[in-house]
Structures are given as C-alpha cells and as structure tokens.
Amino acid sequence: MELRHLRYALAIAEERHFTRAAARLGIGQPPLSQQIKLLEQELGVQLFHRQTRGVELTDAGEAFMPLAQAAVAAAEQAVQAARRAARGEIGALTIGFTSSASFNPLVPRIIGRFRERHPDLTIRLVEQTTIRLLEAMGEGSVDVAFLRPALGDTDGLVTRRLPDEDLWVALPARHRLAGNASIELVDLAGDPFILYPRSNGRLLYDSIIAACRNAGFSPRIAQEAPQMASTVNLVAAGVGVALVPESMRQLHAHGVVYARIAGDGPKAQLVVAHRRDGPLPPAVRNFMSCVTGDD
Template sequence: MELRHLRYALAVADERHFTRAAARLGIAQPPLSQQIKALEDELGVRLFHRLTRGIELTEAGVAFMPFARAALEAADHAADAARRAARGEIGGISIGFTSSASFNPRVPHIIGRFREAYPTLEIMLEEKATTALLQSLQAGTLDVAFLRPTLGETDGLVSRRLPDEDLWIALPARHRLAGATSLALVELAGDPFILYPRANGRLLYDSIIAACRNAGFSPRIAQEAPQMASTVNLVAAGVGVALVPESLCRLHAQGVTYARIAGDGPKAQLVVSHRRTTLVPPAVRNFMSCVAADGG
C-alpha cells in the first residue's frame, strides 16, 4: 500500500466524485479509477459504491478513511521532523564551559542568541574544568565547549578562537596596594598567590607562572582554588592575591579590588571547540555559525 493510494482514496471520499477528485489531484480520471481499484484489490474489499452521479462509501470505506487520514498526517509529521532535524531545529545539544568562561559576556550572549534562533532545540549546559571539557569532547559526551586550552590540547578538535582577555590583579581590600588602577607584577613579588590548579587547566596556570618569571620572580603559591569564582572569594578572605581574566572583574565581591597589569601583561585565551567529524551534526554547525556571527 502506497501513500499516494491513501491520498487518492481520501480525495475521492471527500469529493464523493471521481472526476472532481481527479481534478483536485491534478491527474486524469481513468488513472485515478485504476489506482482506486488496485487499492481495493489489495485490501480485498470495496471502499466505494459507484453510483450514476458520484460515489458513496461502503462500510469498509467508512472504517478505512480515518486511519488513512491519520497515516498521511503521521507521514507528513515524520517528513517535517526529518527536515527540521536535518536543519538542526529539533533534538538537543550539550554545551560545556569553564567556570571563568561563564563570566565572559560573549559566552551567555552566544548561547542566548542560539536559544532564540532555535527555540525548539533542547540545550543542556555543563560547567567543568578545561581538562574535563577536553575529555568530554573527545568522548562525545559534549557537543561543543568554551574552554581555555594550551597548544596541542585541541588536536582532533575544530576550534574557533574568541578575543583574548587581559589578566587583571585581584587584591584584598586591605592590601597595601589596594585602590591602585594599574600595577607592575614585580610589586607583588613578596605576596602569596592563589592559583587555579594546573590539573584543571594548564593555560591560565602556565601563563601566570610565565608572566611572574618574566617580571623577575617566581610566585609563592599559598593556595589553589578549584573554581575561578572561589579564587576571588579567597582573595576577599585575605589569603593572597590572584591574576584573573578581566571578565571576572564583573564579580563585585566585597573585600576585593582589581587593578590592571602595567605594560604588556598576560592574556587569557578562550576558544569554542567541537569534535572533528566527517559529518558535523546540524545543531553543532548552527551553534558555530552563531559564534561566527558574534564576531568570534
């Protein structure tokens, strides 16, 4: 039984006339009659009583038509679902991000823009350290991720780089240099530092160590903080000073002041990555288009 047979039968049932049904379908009347007869022969029942001026449904026809109509509607829904899935409009996408990336205004803006463009797509968000994000991307448990990788960590991934952020100095409010708008790193040579663990993300850790050494000293690490936001909280508690991406300065924690690094200071790199595959899922392709449209 073919879908066109169902359409032909429904047209005849609706019009109660072969000629009018043929005109509606855009075919000649004799072929329509032949197709209806072929359907009836396949079913082994007559669907229509042929009258002098039109047709009437048989009991079999009355029983058959609602199911035929439902089958056509289901087929149309199936075709529509397939097309929408191919366009990345339905289904789901999992998006990962580092804790510091969530403070970068570009990240929520891109995700919000994508959500507006594809409102029927389920979006699952997950916060992880860069190391864990890389593992999840490679394992296929995440579709895309905002992360801060070092050179070589994104091998096997497709990445798009977002604008770099300057690293700023976060100081306890009672620090001797609190209130300064710009400081040379060497002025912190004697201070204890709070760092994001290297095991969670090598880029920020290595960038901070390298910047301090370029300034002529090795930082004394007093504490490691598993989340960037907790780094700021530890600064507020007076545990030490920290270098944080500029976007974290939006976190107006009580007891913390921020200062620029004088001169050519270190940067915090942020990229959006997904697995390199022969066929990129439509939702991922659409998401990366939103990243590109945002200037990333």
C-alpha cells in the same frame, strides 16, 4: 499499501467523485479508479459505493478514512521533522564551558543568539574544567565548548579563538596596594598566590607562572582553587592574591578589589571548539554561525 493510495482514497472521499478527485490529484480518472480497485483488493473490503453521479463511503470506508488521514498527516510530519533536523532546527545540542568562560560576556551573548534563532532545539549546558571538556568532546558527550586549551590540547578539534582578555589582579580589600588602579606585577613578588589548578587547565596556570617569571619572580602558591569563583572567595578571605580574567570583575565579592596589571600584562585566551572528525552536525554548524555572527 502505498502512501499515495491513502491520498487517492482521501481525495475521493472528500470530493465524492472520481473525476473531480482525479483532476485535483493531477492524474487521469481511469488510472485513479484502477489504483483504488487495487487498494480495495489489498484490504479485502469495498471502500466506496459507485453511483451514477458520484460515490458514497461504505461502512468500511467510513472506518478507514480517519485513520488513513492520520497516517498521511503523520507521514507529512515525519518528512518535516527530518528536514528540520537536517537543517539543525530541532534535536539537541550540548554546550560546555569553563567556570571562568561563563563570565565572559561573549559566551552568554552567543548562546542567547543561538536560542533566539533556533527556539525548538534543546540546549544542554555543561560547566566543567577545560581538561574534562576536552575529554567530553572526545567521548562525544559535549558537542561544542568554550574553553582555555593549551598548545597540543586541541588535536582533533576545530577551534575559533575569541578575543583575548587581560588578566587583572584580585586583591583583598585591606591589601597594601588595594587603592591602586594599576599594579606592577613585580610588586606582588612577596605575596602568596591563589591559582586555578594546572590539572584543570594548563593554559591559564602556565600563563600566570610565565608572567610572574617574566616580571622577575616565581609566585609563592599558597592555595589552589578548583573553580575561578572560589579563587575570588579565597582572595576575599585574605588567603592571597590572584590573577583572573578581566570579566571576573563582574563577581563583586565583598572584601575584594581588582586592579589592572601595568604595562603589557598577561592575557587569558578563550576558544570555542568542536570535533573535527566526521561530517559537521547541522546544529553545530548553526551554533558556529552564531559565534561568527553569520546569518
């Protein structure tokens, strides 16, 4: 039984006439009659009573037509679903991001734009360290990710670099330099530092170490914090100072003040990445269009 046979039978049932049904379908009346005979032979029942001025459904036809109509509708829905999936309009997309990336205003803006353009696609959000996100993309459990990779971390990935952020100093409110709008990095040479662990992401850690060394000192690391938010909380507790991306200033922790680093200070890099191997999934392609602002 072919889908077209169901459509033929439904057209005859609605028109109650072979000739009108044939005209509606765009085929000749004799071929239509022949196809219906073949369908009835396959089913082993008669669907229509042929009459002089038209046709009437048999009991078998009355039982057959609702289910035939449902089958045709289901087939059409399947076609539409396949086409929408091929366009990346339905399905699922897993988006990863680091804890510090979530504070960057570009990240929620891009995700929000993608949601608006593709409301029927399921979005899963995953917050992890850069290292874990790189592993997850390699495993295929994360489709795209906002992260801070070091040189060599992105082999096998396609990356698009977002605008760099300045690193700012987060200081305890009672720090001797807390009232300064900007601070020379060397003025922090004697302070204990709170750093994001290098094992979670090399780029930010190495950038901070390099900036301090360029200023003439090696930072004294008092504490490592697994999340950027907890770094700021440790600053509030007076454990030390920290260098954080500028967007982290949105985190208004009691007992913390922020100051710009004087001169050409260190930067925090952020990229959005996806896997390079294989054809680009439609949902990923659509997401990258939102990153670039393309329609």
